Amino acid sequence: MLHIKCPHCGMRSQNEFSYGGDATVKRPELGKEISDQDWDNFVYNRKSLRGKHWELWQHLSGCRQWIKVQRDTATHEIFKTLKANEEIS
Amino acid sequence: MTQSFRLESGGLINRDKKISFKFNGKNYFGYEGDTLASALIANGVHLIGRSFKYHRPRGFFGAGVDEPYAIVQLYRNGETEPNIKATEQELFEGLEAKSVNCWPSVNFDVGAINNFLKIFLPAGFYYKTFMWPKSFWYKIYEPFIRRAAGLGTASIKHDKERYEHKYEYCDLLITGSGPSGLASAYSAAKNGAKVILAEDKSRFGGTLLTSEVNIGNQSGKEWADSIISELKEMPNVTVKNRSQVFGYYDHNMLVMSERISDHLPKTKKFHPKQRLWYIRAKEVLISSGSIERPIVFGNNDTPGVMLSSAAKEYLKVYGVLVGKKPLVFTNNDSGYETAIEFKKNGIDPIILDTRKEPQSEIIEEAKNMNINIKNSYVVVAAQGYKKVKSADVAKISDNKEELGSIENIECDCICVSGFWTPTIHLASQSGNKTKFNEDIDAFVPGISKQNEKTLGAANGIYTLEETLKDSFEKGNLLSKKITNNENKISFPNVVEKKSTVHDKFWCVPLPKGKNYKRFLDFQNDVAVSDIEIALKEGYRSIEHVKRYTTLGMATDQGKTSNLNGLQLVSKIENKVVPAVGHTTFRPPYSPVSIGAIVGREVGKHSKPTRKSPMHSWHEKNNAVFVDAGVWLRPRYYKRGEENLFEASKREARNVRTNVGVCDVTTLGKIDIKGPDAAELLNRVYTNAWLKLPVGKARYGVMLREDGIVMDDGTTTRISENHYHMTTTTAQAANVLSHLEYYLQLVWPELNVNVVSTTEQWAGAAIAGPKSREVLKKLFPKSDVSNEGLPFMGYMEADLFGVKAKIFRISFSGELAYEVNVESDNGYFMWEKIIEAGEEFGIQPYGTEALSTLRIEMGHVAGSELDGRTIPHDNSLEGLLSKKKDFIGKRSLSRKAFVAEDRQKIVGVVPLDKKTSIPEGSHLVKDSNAPLPNPKLGYISASCWSVEHDNPFSLAILKDGKNMIGKKLFVMSPLKNKVIPVEIVSSHYVDPKGERVRS
Ligand SMILES: [Zn+2]
Numbered sequence A: 001m002l003h004i005k006c007p008h009c010g011m012r013s014q015n016e017f018s019y020g021g022d023a024t025v026k027r028p029e030l031g032k033e034i035s036d037q038d039w040d041n042f043v044y045n046r047k048s049l050r051g052k053h054w055e056l057w058q059h060l061s062g063c064r065q066w067i068k069v070q071r072d073t074a075t076h077e078i079f080k081t082l083k084a085n086e087e088i089s
Numbered sequence B: 001m002t003q004s005f006r007l008e009s010g011g012l013i014n015r016d017k018k019i020s021f022k023f024n025g026k027n028y029f030g031y032e033g034d035t036l037a038s039a040l041i042a043n044g045v046h047l048i049g050r051s052f053k054y055h056r057p058r059g060f061f062g063a064g065v066d067e068p069y070a071i072v073q074l075y076r077n078g079e080t081e082p083n084i085k086a087t088e089q090e091l092f093e094g095l096e097a098k099s100v101n102c103w104p105s106v107n108f109d110v111g112a113i114n115n116f117l118k119i120f121l122p123a124g125f126y127y128k129t130f131m132w133p134k135s136f137w138y139k140i141y142e143p144f145i146r147r148a149a150g151l152g153t154a155s156i157k158h159d160k161e162r163y164e165h166k167y168e169y170c171d172l173l174i175t176g177s178g179p180s181g182l183a184s185a186y187s188a189a190k191n192g193a194k195v196i197l198a199e200d201k202s203r204f205g206g207t208l209l210t211s212e213v214n215i216g217n218q219s220g221k222e223w224a225d226s227i228i229s230e231l232k233e234m235p236n237v238t239v240k241n242r243s244q245v246f247g248y249y250d251h252n253m254l255v256m257s258e259r260i261s262d263h264l265p266k267t268k269k270f271h272p273k274q275r276l277w278y279i280r281a282k283e284v285l286i287s288s289g290s291i292e293r294p295i296v297f298g299n300n301d302t303p304g305v306m307l308s309s310a311a312k313e314y315l316k317v318y319g320v321l322v323g324k325k326p327l328v329f330t331n332n333d334s335g336y337e338t339a340i341e342f343k344k345n346g347i348d349p350i351i352l353d354t355r356k357e358p359q360s361e362i363i364e365e366a367k368n369m370n371i372n373i374k375n376s377y378v379v380v381a382a383q384g385y386k387k388v389k390s391a392d393v394a395k396i397s398d399n400k401e402e403l404g405s406i407e408n409i410e411c412d413c414i415c416v417s418g419f420w421t422p423t424i425h426l427a428s429q430s431g432n433k434t435k436f437n438e439d440i441d442a443f444v445p446g447i448s449k450q451n452e453k454t455l456g457a458a459n460g461i462y463t464l465e466e467t468l469k470d471s472f473e474k475g476n477l478l479s480k481k482i483t484n485n486e487n488k489i490s491f492p493n494v495v496e497k498k499s500t501v502h503d504k505f506w507c508v509p510l511p512k513g514k515n516y517k518r519f520l521d522f523q524n525d526v527a528v529s530d531i532e533i534a535l536k537e538g539y540r541s542i543e544h545v546k547r548y549t550t551l552g553m554a555t556d557q558g559k560t561s562n563l564n565g566l567q568l569v570s571k572i573e574n575k576v577v578p579a580v581g582h583t584t585f586r587p588p589y590s591p592v593s594i595g596a597i598v599g600r601e602v603g604k605h606s607k608p609t610r611k612s613p614m615h616s617w618h619e620k621n622n623a624v625f626v627d628a629g630v631w632l633r634p635r636y637y638k639r640g641e642e643n644l645f646e647a648s649k650r651e652a653r654n655v656r657t658n659v660g661v662c663d664v665t666t667l668g669k670i671d672i673k674g675p676d677a678a679e680l681l682n683r684v685y686t687n688a689w690l691k692l693p694v695g696k697a698r699y700g701v702m703l704r705e706d707g708i709v710m711d712d713g714t715t716t717r718i719s720e721n722h723y724h725m726t727t728t729t730a731q732a733a734n735v736l737s738h739l740e741y742y743l744q745l746v747w748p749e750l751n752v753n754v755v756s757t758t759e760q761w762a763g764a765a766i767a768g769p770k771s772r773e774v775l776k777k778l779f780p781k782s783d784v785s786n787e788g789l790p791f792m793g794y795m796e797a798d799l800f801g802v803k804a805k806i807f808r809i810s811f812s813g814e815l816a817y818e819v820n821v822e823s824d825n826g827y828f829m830w831e832k833i834i835e836a837g838e839e840f841g842i843q844p845y846g847t848e849a850l851s852t853l854r855i856e857m858g859h860v861a862g863s864e865l866d867g868r869t870i871p872h873d874n875s876l877e878g879l880l881s882k883k884k885d886f887i888g889k890r891s892l893s894r895k896a897f898v899a900e901d902r903q904k905i906v907g908v909v910p911l912d913k914k915t916s917i918p919e920g921s922h923l924v925k926d927s928n929a930p931l932p933n934p935k936l937g938y939i940s941a942s943c944w945s946v947e948h949d950n951p952f953s954l955a956i957l958k959d960g961k962n963m964i965g966k967k968l969f970v971m972s973p974l975k976n977k978v979i980p981v982e983i984v985s986s987h988y989v990d991p992k993g994e995r996v997r998s
Helices: A036-044 B037-040 B110-115 B125-131 B136-148 B179-190 B220-233 B308-318 B334-346 B361-368 B425-429 B465-485 B528-536 B543-550 B562-573 B594-598 B615-620 B643-656 B678-683 B732-746 B771-778 B823-840 B847-858 B891-895
Strands: A003-006 A010-013 A017-021 A052-058 A066-072 A078-083 B016-023 B025-032 B072-076 B079-085 B095-101 B163-173 B195-198 B237-240 B243-249 B253-259 B274-286 B290-292 B305-307 B326-330 B350-353 B373-375 B377-383 B392-394 B407-410 B413-417 B420-422 B433-437 B441-445 B452-454 B519-523 B622-627 B631-637 B660-663 B668-673 B698-702 B709-719 B722-728 B753-755 B760-769 B794-799 B802-805 B815-822 B905-911 B922-924 B938-947 B950-957 B967-972 B979-985
Touching: A010 B125, A010 B594, A052 B732, A066 B732, B016 B179, B016 B377, B025 B037, B037 B308, B136 B847, B163 B179, B163 B377, B179 B195, B179 B237, B179 B668, B195 B243, B220 B237, B243 B274, B243 B425, B243 B615, B253 B950, B274 B350, B274 B425, B290 B308, B305 B308, B305 B528, B308 B326, B308 B334, B308 B413, B326 B334, B326 B377, B326 B392, B334 B361, B334 B413, B350 B377, B361 B373, B361 B643, B361 B847, B373 B950, B377 B413, B407 B698, B441 B452, B519 B562, B528 B950, B543 B562, B562 B771, B615 B823, B622 B938, B631 B643, B631 B847, B643 B660, B643 B847, B660 B823, B660 B847, B668 B678, B668 B732, B678 B698, B678 B732, B698 B891, B709 B732, B722 B732, B732 B753, B753 B938, B760 B771, B760 B823, B771 B823, B802 B823, B802 B922, B815 B823, B815 B891, B847 B938, B847 B950, B905 B938, B905 B967
Parallel strands: B016 B095, B163 B195, B163 B274, B195 B237, B274 B452, B305 B413, B326 B350, B326 B413, B350 B373
Antiparallel strands: A003 A010, A017 A052, A052 A066, A066 A078, B016 B025, B072 B079, B072 B095, B243 B253, B253 B274, B290 B420, B377 B392, B392 B407, B433 B441, B622 B631, B660 B760, B668 B722, B668 B753, B698 B709, B709 B722, B760 B815, B794 B802, B802 B815, B905 B950, B905 B979, B922 B938, B922 B967, B938 B950, B967 B979
């Protein structure tokens, strides 16, 4: 079980969180023209990366905030966590 | 019965307390502090089972967790449990155990015929032998294998024992209470660190209980006892025996199983049988010691052949002789220690040492005691079938390849020592890259990945002094870092006998003309020849060799077999052992009972039960409940002898003709507040929301980004910046997360707050042509006329002193209202509704009638919004705004979603107007078409239409809009039904929707 540091609550066990996918995907702006290909990339196409990866988790059974977590998908090492409004650097 | 193999005195057992037990139906007795194994050996019982594949007789090989053979079926307090190691099971009064793997009995075993047919059971026999002819499999091979093999029988009864889970945090977790565990725990505890010390066995001390050493002028055991009693007194230390840390998971999470009651005749009242600990440790010290490894020779699986360390443990801990004519076969000094113990107890052992001229303090002592030592000697083969009777021995050449002439020595046990293998399982599970240590011929932990350090024998350190020094220091250093406190301990004076290097010899060559089985894996019957065959057949990776031959795959996980297997592969392949590598160590280290893993989460405790504030009223009025997610909802209210079908029809009909009331508390409710609330709704829902006036409700559909319908419901504008959203019961949690996702991550500029208020409001739907009459009586001061409270209107009103919210919305398709009050007033509201409705014939209705009403009305619900349908499929395309963008809109123009013959919701009526249609059935054009019959659609929901008094279903059908009036077939192979049906509109009742507005 992972140990995730919620930027709002501190270290908590994985079972308080739910996983929310790739944190680097940006939703296209509302009302903007977009090609089929670009839309498909947004909705469906994800890289299955081995190594460092920024992902979203929601602290569901805690503060309910969505947070950004940098995790190594192979080793599960967590390097950094950010609040929703903090930019990935 | 006399215990002919028990010494007059000695051991750590309590001789004042006799314990009687039964093995294979026969009565024996042992003493308090015995294991089943030690008690059986004391009684001269060495035949305990049959081997897995060849059904060869099996005895005892070890004295603890490494035991590959002595697996029994245990009977305790009316329950039975398989896969119990006799070497671990502590004796209790009335214990009963039976052999496994023998049919019909341990002494006469039909399966042993496999032993004589062993030529047919080579490596990979599972994959080869039973493959042909195919028709033999079910009738002959499988029943035979199932009957003959297996390691016991699982109980099919509900386990009435209680198992607990516990979560714990600590500074240092120390796994094992041998010298390294005790020393590190002691120095860490003295520095004030929060320490958990876990010991697998019932006694603390590990090897200190059996070795002849002196620490600070105390014997090893005395020293261990004094350290343990001091640790137990310290408030920052938890000391646990019978507790095995079996898994090392991510982020320093370790799991330990504590056996609380397994050693007792029955579990004490209110006590658990076992407790599973989830321990998050800042630092982990692995002090799991090492396991002696065997030397491979002919018939080395014969009962009476065992590890020399086990023989010593039986002697020193249990006062039991494993034999009276022992042969010790060793390649290192450990065998001498065992021989010396025999000699001290008046038994004359013979030592066969593979080394030519070894010299050390221990060997000197053995010589001084006049023990018969034969150097450069090996055991070629054990002789005897159910017990060792003698050993064929021979001198071996210096290059260890040539055997001299065979001599036969009479003996009743062969104690083997092939040196020591560090127990690196936990270190390896943590991600530590292990490395091969040439000096000890075994793998040891390498570079740590998590916060773990390995101490003492588990790290390949085999002298006591070095172990203690290192462990005191590590415990001190790691704890100091955490507590910023140092309390130095003076290092005790250590006396131990010096030993000399071991001989890397591990496998005795076969004598000419002999074809003895030489076993590597004792539990799975994998012999040297099996590995040779696997390699000849082209298996190279050690992981593949393992799976093909089943080497190391049994419940003992190869604790005694892995390294010798690697030695063999490396020898044949002409590689060094580290180049072959070891197979992956996976948790659990040793079997864990399923009950412990499940814990308290069984039956009704597996999830919480949510009840509405009106639950007790429903109970009093004969409600039959149904699980709706975690909620309990009334399915129907039983009257007299009614069944579900009759009751739900009555309730639904009463809604259509009079008035009904339904508990809708379970609906998800989300409070939405803020100046941008309307904008949020406008982006989340597919229809327009910016112009909804205060005091009005609107129906909305929300999509996922992929265009699939996520949920539907009504949202009401309570005031300028305040909305009340409802969701389906099932999707309530997901919708809240969905809104939070967009507000926090995608559109943080929107000034909106959302919060779940599902539990804060109790809800009642009052539906039916007479519902307004009921409302008038409930709210005499409010104008609830069609003008005062029109369809989709909202008002706040006073319900006899209680604040109420009235929404004029309808799921049943009738004139209907939903009344919400604060949860605490829910029961009051409900009683008032029933009271006021009495004169209009009000009846409560459950989820079954609710479904009937919505199905015949063509209102979609979870069975249509199942994560596979888009708005069009549900005839909700009218709710798609063309003027604005919303979540998922772009996906709706994808090719498949705009196909001309896209699936759409329809109604389905059986031609005979009688046969009910099973949900989930398929719709086909031709019921006689060859399989696979092309599927046109599926039945999503079925009911008995109370309006038309015949069966009616909803279906999602390909090209549904052009299928109205067509005749198709419903097929349900599960229920073996073929029903001719007609496709009709999904709006089977009041297609114009006049009733809701009336
Ligand atoms: Zn949090």
